[in-house]
Amino acid sequence: MSENRRTPRPAAPHEARRPEAAQHVIGVHLYLEDEEGRVLLGLRHPDSAYAGRTWHFLAGHCEREPALGCLVREAHEEAGLVIDPADAEYVHAVHLLDGPGSAPRMQLVFRVRRWQGTPEVREPDKCLAWRWWPPDALPDPVVPYTRAAIGGIGAGRLYTEMGWGGR
Template sequence: MNRVPRTQTPAAPLGGSGARLNVLGVHLCLQREDGRILLGLRHPDAAFGGRTWHFLAGHCEMEGALACLVREAEEEAGLTIAPEDAELVHTVHTLDEDGDGQPRIGLVFRARRWSGTPEVREPDKCLEWGWFDPAQLPEPIVPYTRAAIEAIEAGRPYTELGWPSTTAESEGPSEPAERTGPTEPTERTGPTDRTDRTDRTDRTDRTGTVR
Protein backbone atom coordinates (compact mmCIF):
# COMPACT_ATOMS: atom_id res chain seq x y z
CA MET A 1 0.00 0.00 0.00
CA ASN A 2 1.33 3.44 -0.91
CA ARG A 3 1.76 5.75 2.06
CA VAL A 4 1.33 9.49 1.91
CA PRO A 5 4.38 11.22 3.42
CA ARG A 6 3.77 13.38 6.46
CA THR A 7 4.20 17.11 6.11
CA GLN A 8 5.32 19.41 8.89
CA THR A 9 2.46 21.33 10.47
CA PRO A 10 3.20 25.06 10.47
CA ALA A 11 2.83 27.09 13.66
CA ALA A 12 -0.67 28.45 14.10
CA PRO A 13 -1.01 32.19 13.45
CA LEU A 14 -1.94 34.60 16.22
CA GLY A 15 -5.39 36.03 16.71
CA GLY A 16 -7.42 32.91 17.49
CA SER A 17 -7.38 31.47 13.95
CA GLY A 18 -5.64 28.30 15.07
CA ALA A 19 -4.67 26.34 18.14
CA ARG A 20 -1.17 25.96 19.53
CA LEU A 21 -0.19 24.10 22.65
CA ASN A 22 1.05 26.24 25.54
CA VAL A 23 3.87 24.97 27.76
CA LEU A 24 2.77 24.82 31.41
CA GLY A 25 5.28 25.63 34.14
CA VAL A 26 5.04 25.98 37.92
CA HIS A 27 6.92 28.54 39.99
CA LEU A 28 7.52 28.82 43.71
CA CYS A 29 7.22 32.26 45.30
CA LEU A 30 8.72 31.36 48.67
CA GLN A 31 8.57 34.29 51.07
CA ARG A 32 10.04 34.50 54.57
CA GLU A 33 8.44 36.28 57.53
CA ASP A 34 10.64 39.30 56.82
CA GLY A 35 9.15 39.55 53.30
CA ARG A 36 12.22 38.40 51.37
CA ILE A 37 11.62 36.11 48.38
CA LEU A 38 13.74 33.13 47.33
CA LEU A 39 15.35 33.39 43.88
CA GLY A 40 17.99 31.28 42.15
CA LEU A 41 20.83 32.39 39.86
CA ARG A 42 20.54 30.29 36.71
CA HIS A 43 23.62 28.51 35.35
CA PRO A 44 25.09 30.20 32.23
CA ASP A 45 24.42 27.03 30.19
CA ALA A 46 20.87 26.50 31.49
CA ALA A 47 18.25 25.92 28.80
CA PHE A 48 16.34 28.99 29.99
CA GLY A 49 17.42 32.22 31.66
CA GLY A 50 21.17 31.67 31.80
CA ARG A 51 22.97 34.07 34.20
CA THR A 52 19.66 35.54 35.41
CA TRP A 53 17.72 35.31 38.66
CA HIS A 54 14.50 33.34 38.60
CA PHE A 55 11.89 31.58 40.73
CA LEU A 56 12.42 27.96 41.66
CA ALA A 57 10.51 26.51 38.72
CA GLY A 58 9.93 23.55 36.44
CA HIS A 59 7.72 22.11 33.70
CA CYS A 60 4.84 19.79 34.45
CA GLU A 61 5.36 16.22 33.34
CA MET A 62 2.57 13.61 33.61
CA GLU A 63 1.46 15.11 36.92
CA GLY A 64 -0.71 17.81 38.40
CA ALA A 65 0.67 21.29 38.99
CA LEU A 66 0.86 20.85 42.78
CA ALA A 67 2.67 17.53 42.43
CA CYS A 68 5.14 19.24 40.07
CA LEU A 69 5.71 22.06 42.59
CA VAL A 70 6.38 19.61 45.42
CA ARG A 71 8.77 17.57 43.26
CA GLU A 72 10.73 20.55 41.93
CA ALA A 73 11.13 22.09 45.39
CA GLU A 74 12.71 18.89 46.68
CA GLU A 75 14.83 18.19 43.57
CA GLU A 76 16.19 21.70 43.09
CA ALA A 77 16.54 23.00 46.65
CA GLY A 78 15.91 20.19 49.14
CA LEU A 79 12.72 21.82 50.42
CA THR A 80 9.70 19.84 51.61
CA ILE A 81 6.28 21.33 50.87
CA ALA A 82 2.92 19.66 51.50
CA PRO A 83 0.42 20.20 48.64
CA GLU A 84 -2.19 21.56 51.06
CA ASP A 85 0.25 24.27 52.15
CA ALA A 86 0.59 25.72 48.62
CA GLU A 87 -1.78 28.31 47.14
CA LEU A 88 -1.96 29.79 43.65
CA VAL A 89 -1.20 33.53 43.86
CA HIS A 90 -0.52 34.52 40.24
CA THR A 91 -0.75 33.38 36.62
CA VAL A 92 1.46 34.79 33.86
CA HIS A 93 0.91 34.17 30.13
CA THR A 94 3.95 34.92 27.99
CA LEU A 95 4.89 34.76 24.33
CA ASP A 96 8.44 34.61 22.94
CA GLU A 97 9.95 35.20 26.36
CA ASP A 98 13.10 33.26 25.49
CA GLY A 99 13.12 33.86 21.73
CA ASP A 100 11.51 30.65 20.46
CA GLY A 101 8.01 31.99 19.87
CA GLN A 102 6.53 29.44 22.26
CA PRO A 103 3.49 30.52 24.30
CA ARG A 104 3.84 29.65 27.96
CA ILE A 105 1.57 29.66 30.99
CA GLY A 106 3.25 30.05 34.36
CA LEU A 107 1.46 29.22 37.60
CA VAL A 108 3.02 30.94 40.61
CA PHE A 109 2.38 29.31 43.98
CA ARG A 110 3.14 30.55 47.47
CA ALA A 111 3.89 28.05 50.27
CA ARG A 112 2.38 28.90 53.63
CA ARG A 113 4.72 26.42 55.35
CA TRP A 114 7.79 24.43 54.35
CA SER A 115 10.72 22.61 55.91
CA GLY A 116 14.40 22.66 55.01
CA THR A 117 17.04 25.22 54.07
CA PRO A 118 17.60 26.00 50.35
CA GLU A 119 20.51 23.98 48.94
CA VAL A 120 21.97 23.82 45.44
CA ARG A 121 20.88 20.32 44.42
CA GLU A 122 21.20 20.79 40.63
CA PRO A 123 24.36 22.85 40.03
CA ASP A 124 24.02 22.44 36.26
CA LYS A 125 20.83 24.52 36.46
CA CYS A 126 21.28 26.82 39.46
CA LEU A 127 24.48 28.32 40.92
CA GLU A 128 23.11 29.78 44.16
CA TRP A 129 19.97 30.72 46.07
CA GLY A 130 19.31 34.12 47.60
CA TRP A 131 16.63 35.87 49.63
CA PHE A 132 15.68 39.29 48.22
CA ASP A 133 13.54 42.24 49.20
CA PRO A 134 10.68 42.50 46.64
CA ALA A 135 11.41 46.23 46.38
CA GLN A 136 15.11 45.60 45.60
CA LEU A 137 15.19 42.64 43.22
CA PRO A 138 18.55 41.58 41.75
CA GLU A 139 19.66 42.18 38.19
CA PRO A 140 19.58 40.61 35.72
CA ILE A 141 16.25 38.91 36.45
CA VAL A 142 13.86 37.03 34.17
CA PRO A 143 11.35 39.69 33.02
CA TYR A 144 8.21 37.73 33.86
CA THR A 145 9.64 36.88 37.29
CA ARG A 146 9.89 40.58 38.12
CA ALA A 147 6.44 41.23 36.62
CA ALA A 148 4.89 38.42 38.66
CA ILE A 149 6.47 39.56 41.94
CA GLU A 150 5.35 43.15 41.39
CA ALA A 151 1.84 41.96 40.55
CA ILE A 152 1.67 39.71 43.63
CA GLU A 153 2.78 42.58 45.85
CA ALA A 154 0.04 44.73 44.28
CA GLY A 155 -2.62 42.02 44.59
CA ARG A 156 -3.07 41.46 40.84
CA PRO A 157 -3.80 37.81 39.90
CA TYR A 158 -2.85 37.83 36.20
CA THR A 159 -0.15 39.17 33.85
CA GLU A 160 0.39 38.98 30.08
CA LEU A 161 3.77 39.63 28.46
CA GLY A 162 4.79 39.56 24.80
CA TRP A 163 1.31 39.34 23.29
CA PRO A 164 0.26 41.95 20.71
CA SER A 165 -2.18 44.45 22.16
CA THR A 166 -5.58 44.80 20.50
CA THR A 167 -6.94 47.44 22.88
CA ALA A 168 -6.20 50.42 20.63
CA GLU A 169 -7.75 48.76 17.56
CA SER A 170 -10.93 47.68 19.36
CA GLU A 171 -11.56 50.96 21.19
CA GLY A 172 -10.55 53.37 18.43
CA PRO A 173 -9.26 56.91 19.01
CA SER A 174 -10.31 58.47 22.28
CA GLU A 175 -12.10 61.82 22.53
CA PRO A 176 -10.08 64.66 24.04
CA ALA A 177 -10.98 65.45 27.62
CA GLU A 178 -13.00 68.62 28.23
CA ARG A 179 -11.01 71.41 29.78
CA THR A 180 -12.51 73.04 32.83
CA GLY A 181 -9.92 75.70 33.51
CA PRO A 182 -6.52 75.87 35.14
CA THR A 183 -5.78 73.63 38.07
CA GLU A 184 -4.71 75.15 41.35
CA PRO A 185 -1.07 74.30 42.14
CA THR A 186 -0.47 71.85 44.96
CA GLU A 187 1.23 73.38 47.98
CA ARG A 188 4.62 71.94 48.71
CA THR A 189 5.43 71.27 52.33
CA GLY A 190 9.10 70.50 52.04
CA PRO A 191 11.35 67.64 50.97
CA THR A 192 10.34 64.07 51.67
CA ASP A 193 12.52 62.02 54.01
CA ARG A 194 14.00 58.95 52.40
CA THR A 195 15.06 55.81 54.17
CA ASP A 196 18.36 54.39 53.03
CA ARG A 197 17.93 50.63 52.57
CA THR A 198 21.24 48.95 53.20
CA ASP A 199 20.13 45.47 54.17
CA ARG A 200 22.46 42.81 52.86
CA THR A 201 20.95 39.95 50.94
CA ASP A 202 21.19 36.45 52.37
CA ARG A 203 22.46 34.02 49.76
CA THR A 204 23.08 30.31 49.68
CA ASP A 205 26.01 29.24 47.51
CA ARG A 206 26.51 25.94 45.79
CA THR A 207 27.81 24.37 49.06
CA GLY A 208 24.50 25.00 50.80
CA THR A 209 25.86 27.54 53.31
CA VAL A 210 24.08 30.82 53.97
CA ARG A 211 26.06 34.03 53.43
Protein backbone atom coordinates (compact mmCIF):
# COMPACT_ATOMS: atom_id res chain seq x y z
CA MET A 1 0.00 0.00 0.00
CA SER A 2 1.29 3.49 -0.85
CA GLU A 3 2.41 5.79 1.99
CA ASN A 4 0.03 8.47 0.71
CA ARG A 5 -3.09 6.33 1.15
CA ARG A 6 -4.86 6.52 4.46
CA THR A 7 -7.13 4.04 6.07
CA PRO A 8 -10.57 5.61 6.58
CA ARG A 9 -11.15 6.63 10.17
CA PRO A 10 -14.05 4.76 11.75
CA ALA A 11 -16.79 6.95 13.17
CA ALA A 12 -16.37 7.76 16.84
CA PRO A 13 -19.11 6.24 19.03
CA HIS A 14 -20.77 9.64 19.56
CA GLU A 15 -20.81 10.28 15.78
CA ALA A 16 -22.51 6.97 15.11
CA ARG A 17 -25.26 7.74 17.64
CA ARG A 18 -25.72 11.44 16.86
CA PRO A 19 -26.01 12.37 13.20
CA GLU A 20 -26.48 16.03 14.25
CA ALA A 21 -22.99 16.12 15.80
CA ALA A 22 -21.19 19.30 14.80
CA GLN A 23 -17.70 20.66 15.24
CA HIS A 24 -17.45 23.46 17.78
CA VAL A 25 -16.10 26.87 16.84
CA ILE A 26 -13.45 28.04 19.32
CA GLY A 27 -13.39 31.73 20.18
CA VAL A 28 -10.88 33.52 22.38
CA HIS A 29 -11.68 36.67 24.32
CA LEU A 30 -9.42 39.16 26.05
CA TYR A 31 -10.40 40.27 29.54
CA LEU A 32 -8.43 43.41 30.38
CA GLU A 33 -8.94 45.54 33.47
CA ASP A 34 -7.37 48.96 33.85
CA GLU A 35 -5.95 50.30 37.13
CA GLU A 36 -9.49 51.31 38.18
CA GLY A 37 -10.87 47.79 37.65
CA ARG A 38 -12.78 48.71 34.48
CA VAL A 39 -13.09 46.15 31.67
CA LEU A 40 -12.16 46.89 28.05
CA LEU A 41 -15.00 46.41 25.54
CA GLY A 42 -15.32 47.31 21.88
CA LEU A 43 -18.39 48.64 20.08
CA ARG A 44 -18.96 46.35 17.10
CA HIS A 45 -19.52 47.92 13.69
CA PRO A 46 -23.21 48.10 12.66
CA ASP A 47 -22.48 45.91 9.62
CA SER A 48 -20.75 43.18 11.64
CA ALA A 49 -21.82 39.65 10.80
CA TYR A 50 -22.39 39.10 14.53
CA ALA A 51 -23.83 41.49 17.10
CA GLY A 52 -23.58 44.79 15.23
CA ARG A 53 -23.88 47.91 17.42
CA THR A 54 -23.19 45.81 20.49
CA TRP A 55 -20.35 45.99 23.04
CA HIS A 56 -18.10 42.95 23.23
CA PHE A 57 -14.70 41.70 24.33
CA LEU A 58 -11.74 41.94 21.99
CA ALA A 59 -12.13 38.52 20.42
CA GLY A 60 -11.48 36.22 17.51
CA HIS A 61 -11.72 32.67 16.23
CA CYS A 62 -8.84 30.25 16.32
CA GLU A 63 -7.50 29.75 12.80
CA ARG A 64 -5.50 26.51 12.98
CA GLU A 65 -3.51 28.00 15.86
CA PRO A 66 -3.39 27.57 19.62
CA ALA A 67 -5.81 29.66 21.68
CA LEU A 68 -3.10 31.86 23.21
CA GLY A 69 -1.52 32.43 19.81
CA CYS A 70 -4.92 33.57 18.56
CA LEU A 71 -5.31 35.88 21.57
CA VAL A 72 -1.93 37.51 20.94
CA ARG A 73 -2.66 37.90 17.22
CA GLU A 74 -6.15 39.35 17.70
CA ALA A 75 -5.02 41.81 20.41
CA HIS A 76 -2.44 43.23 18.03
CA GLU A 77 -4.63 43.18 14.90
CA GLU A 78 -7.74 44.67 16.51
CA ALA A 79 -6.35 47.11 19.07
CA GLY A 80 -2.58 47.44 18.64
CA LEU A 81 -1.92 45.75 21.98
CA VAL A 82 1.14 43.61 22.56
CA ILE A 83 0.71 40.78 25.03
CA ASP A 84 2.94 37.93 26.08
CA PRO A 85 1.11 34.59 26.17
CA ALA A 86 2.89 33.88 29.47
CA ASP A 87 0.87 36.76 30.98
CA ALA A 88 -2.50 35.24 29.96
CA GLU A 89 -4.56 33.41 32.57
CA TYR A 90 -7.63 31.34 31.71
CA VAL A 91 -10.56 32.78 33.70
CA HIS A 92 -13.81 31.59 32.09
CA ALA A 93 -15.48 29.59 29.32
CA VAL A 94 -18.94 30.01 27.86
CA HIS A 95 -20.31 26.98 26.04
CA LEU A 96 -22.80 28.58 23.69
CA LEU A 97 -25.50 27.54 21.27
CA ASP A 98 -26.92 30.71 19.69
CA GLY A 99 -29.95 29.09 18.14
CA PRO A 100 -31.27 26.28 15.94
CA GLY A 101 -28.87 25.47 13.13
CA SER A 102 -26.03 27.55 14.54
CA ALA A 103 -22.64 26.01 15.20
CA PRO A 104 -21.96 25.31 18.87
CA ARG A 105 -19.22 27.53 20.24
CA MET A 106 -16.73 27.33 23.06
CA GLN A 107 -15.80 30.86 24.09
CA LEU A 108 -12.57 30.96 26.11
CA VAL A 109 -11.82 34.07 28.15
CA PHE A 110 -8.28 34.96 29.23
CA ARG A 111 -7.27 37.71 31.65
CA VAL A 112 -4.07 39.56 30.90
CA ARG A 113 -2.72 41.82 33.62
CA ARG A 114 0.30 43.18 31.71
CA TRP A 115 0.34 44.47 28.16
CA GLN A 116 1.96 47.11 26.02
CA GLY A 117 0.09 49.80 24.15
CA THR A 118 -3.11 51.79 24.40
CA PRO A 119 -6.23 50.31 22.78
CA GLU A 120 -6.84 51.89 19.39
CA VAL A 121 -9.30 51.06 16.62
CA ARG A 122 -7.25 49.24 13.98
CA GLU A 123 -10.09 47.47 12.16
CA PRO A 124 -12.77 50.16 11.75
CA ASP A 125 -14.87 47.82 9.61
CA LYS A 126 -15.26 45.58 12.68
CA CYS A 127 -15.00 47.87 15.72
CA LEU A 128 -15.92 51.54 16.14
CA ALA A 129 -14.48 52.26 19.60
CA TRP A 130 -12.68 50.79 22.60
CA ARG A 131 -13.82 51.89 26.07
CA TRP A 132 -13.29 50.88 29.68
CA TRP A 133 -16.43 50.00 31.70
CA PRO A 134 -17.01 49.14 35.37
CA PRO A 135 -18.04 45.45 35.54
CA ASP A 136 -21.13 46.42 37.55
CA ALA A 137 -22.16 49.17 35.09
CA LEU A 138 -21.71 47.68 31.61
CA PRO A 139 -23.06 49.56 28.59
CA ASP A 140 -26.22 48.56 26.79
CA PRO A 141 -26.38 46.52 24.67
CA VAL A 142 -23.63 44.02 25.52
CA VAL A 143 -23.29 40.64 23.82
CA PRO A 144 -25.18 38.38 26.28
CA TYR A 145 -22.38 35.86 26.71
CA THR A 146 -19.91 38.72 27.32
CA ARG A 147 -22.11 39.92 30.18
CA ALA A 148 -22.41 36.35 31.48
CA ALA A 149 -18.63 35.83 31.34
CA ILE A 150 -17.90 39.10 33.16
CA GLY A 151 -20.42 38.14 35.84
CA GLY A 152 -18.93 34.65 36.10
CA ILE A 153 -15.40 36.02 36.43
CA GLY A 154 -16.57 38.41 39.16
CA ALA A 155 -18.18 35.49 41.02
CA GLY A 156 -15.13 33.25 40.60
CA ARG A 157 -16.90 30.76 38.29
CA LEU A 158 -14.93 29.18 35.46
CA TYR A 159 -17.82 27.99 33.28
CA THR A 160 -21.21 29.08 31.93
CA GLU A 161 -23.60 27.37 29.50
CA MET A 162 -26.01 29.36 27.35
CA GLY A 163 -28.63 28.37 24.77
CA TRP A 164 -28.58 24.63 25.29
CA GLY A 165 -32.19 24.49 26.53
CA GLY A 166 -31.59 22.19 29.47
CA ARG A 167 -29.49 19.62 27.60
